[in-house]
Amino acid sequence: MSLIETRGLRRDFPVPKRTMFDRARFQTALHPTDLSIEAGESIGLIGESGSGKSTLVRLLLGLDRPTAGSISIDGKAVDATGSARALHWLRRQTGLVFQDPYASLDPRMSAGQIIAEPLWALGIEGDRRARVREVLTQVGLDSEMADRYPHEFSGGQRQRVAIARAIVHRPRILVGDEPMSALDVTVRAQVLELFEKLLTTQDLTLIIVSHDIGMVQNLCDTVAVMKDGHIVERGTTKDVLRHPQQDYTKQLLAAIPVIPGAVRGGEAST
Ligand SMILES: Nc1ncnc2c1ncn2[C@@H]1O[C@H](COP(=O)(O)OP(=O)(O)O)[C@@H](O)[C@H]1O
Ligand SMILES: [Mg+2]
Helix, strand or coil, rough: CCEEEEEEEEEEECCCCCCCCCEEEEEEEEEEEEEEECCEEEEEEEECCCCCHHHHHHHCCCCCCCCCEEEEECCCCCCCCCHHHHHHHHHHHEECCCHHHHHHHCCCCCCHHHHHHHEEEEEEEECHEEEEEHHHCCCCCCCCHHHHHHHCCHHHHHHHHHHHHHHCCCCCCEECCCCCCCCCHHHHHHHHHHHHHHHHHCEEHHHHHCHHHHHHHHHHCCCEEEEEEEEEEEEHHHHHHHCCCCCCHHHHHHCCCCCCCCCCCCCCCC
């Protein structure tokens, strides 16, 4: 049994009417999708803008409800009921790092308050201050920085705060939806290193949405390629990046050279 399994997972969105006489129309952002992700797997989701990557991860995180289909985590169906209890359970299993650390951190809250928020929201007891300090050091920040406010941090430090917030409740699944696209190149390497460190030191399953093939190459065991709401290709990172089967994947990769020898997810499984 896989850690995450979706069956026929689908999401339709209403298309805005142009005139009041228009019939209600829907656009399928995610066509029925069966996806299995193993515990400990690190999977990269790639595909052009609008292909359904965020829709898929939002469903997996319980931030959005599917039109049809099911998700199970560890064999437990999470949205058959859609109950508050099921959603609470799902939130405990997952952590999300947003794209833009400037937009996602509340400027009125200290880093410590921001990081501790999931502990309060999820009703996790214990020494919250100590946990915040611990997690700050895990992401490479000084534990004293808990008292600082977002404007006192650089872009890279803010993204570290966002990552600390995403892991503070010890989720089993960490999701990054384009977590580096708002960062400049020099900072990206450091944040990438942090993700690598977390992968090796924590018991995490990682789902990364990224346009940055280098990030996928360094971080992900497997890759799923999305196009128009479908997963069109899925395999080990090595196979997908070196020997893409679909023309779409070839086009997607054509602009970005794959660095030889630096690909994960190949050697061990071939
Ligand atoms: N809340 C929404 N309401 C209406 N349409 C949406 C909504 N979210 C996403 N979509 C549409 O679903 C499709 C997939 O979007 P998205 O999952 O955000 O793609 P990606 O993350 O790959 O760029 C797009 O056509 C987008 O316009
Ligand atoms: Mg997106």
